[in-house]
Amino acid sequence: MKKNFMLITALLAALSMLFPAGCSAPTDTSEETPAEAAGDERLFITIGTGTTGGSYYPLGGAMAKIWTDNIPNVHATVQSTGGTNQNIQLMEDKQAEVGFTDTKYVLAYEGKDVWEGRPQTWLRGLVPLYPEPTNILVAKGSGIKTLEDFRGKRVSIGAVGSGTESTSRELFQVLGMDVDKDIKAFMLGTGDTAKAFQDRQIDAAILVGSLGMSSIVELTSLNLVDYLDLPDEVFEKIQEVNNTWVKFTIPADYYLNQPNPVKTYSAFNIISVHEDLPEAIAYQMTKALFEHKVDLLAVRQTMENMTLENVEKITIPIHPGAVRYYKEVGAKLPAGY
DSSP states (O other): OHHHHHHHHHHHHHHHHHOTTTTOOOOOOSSOOHHHHTTTSOEEEEEEOOOTTSSHHHHHHHHHHHHHHHSTTEEEEEEOOSOHHHHHHHHHTTSOSEEEEOTHHHHHHHTOGGGTTOOOTTEEEEEEEEEEEEEEEEETTSOOOSGGGGTTSEEEOOSTTOHHHHHHHHHHHHTTOOTTTTSEEEOOOHHHHHHHHHTTOOSEEEEEOOTTOHHHHHHHHTTOEEEOOOOHHHHHHHHHHOTTOEEEEEOTTSSTTOOSOEEEEEEEEEEEEETTSOHHHHHHHHHHHHHTHHHHHTTOGGGGGOOSGGGGGOOSOBOHHHHHHHHHHTOOOOTTO
16 A cells, blocks of 8 residues: 555656646736737837938937837837838838838828829828928028029928928929929938038028927027028918928027027828737837837927827827727827727
């Protein structure tokens, strides 16, 4: 009897060593975690931003750090680009998962403008950013007093493939000017535009970016440029072409040597993503940005506009992962959610 008992005990001990986890409690796998969404491998996320002298690039760097530091298995990096148009192209080509986009994202989704006949219906909104005014700048001593005076002048209209270039062409179109014939167009990013003003290589520029963008701070601090107002009748023509624009006023003295308020126009820009981004990852990305908003404010004070109330300003479908977060926190979603 004693021998049988010892034999059974030995067998049980051996079995417990062979199957140490055999009796572990089952786990609930009904909700996918970010690590699982990445397939337990590191998920690399590329963020299409803008030129290094603009607003998107430094903000993209801050977002990349927030996501890398706070989402397991995610490593995010930024890519300097020409801006909105190129960011959309990169996402379409699966070379980027995230992109900063200005009002042109609406036209891309609807298949208008340069996307005529090929709507980018895979685009999804993630978070609202801030209104982005169009800055119409002229060099001191250029003799330019009105938009009509741009004829024959050297004008920076934005980097190739940028949202600024598209906005500039739209503006000159409603003015009845051909960018390729009626002005001497320079395809420059924001940093290169600032340098061109300093070197007296251009007479004017269209710069689209957030209030406080470094290139304009530099130019106004050096007292190299003046602002031009946008007449109401021109704005009305612009809105006929693209009704996402709204009137915008840059407050007096926002920049050095800018004593008067400036009448212009703007649109809300957003972070766009590809619809293929895993829902669990999109949820965590959205959550992390709002929970670490202070880090974004340290880069651009205009990020104060990234609020739960402004989510309704996203005018394309919002990614399901982001929607899940917004519903949890009671954000103001567009109609239909």
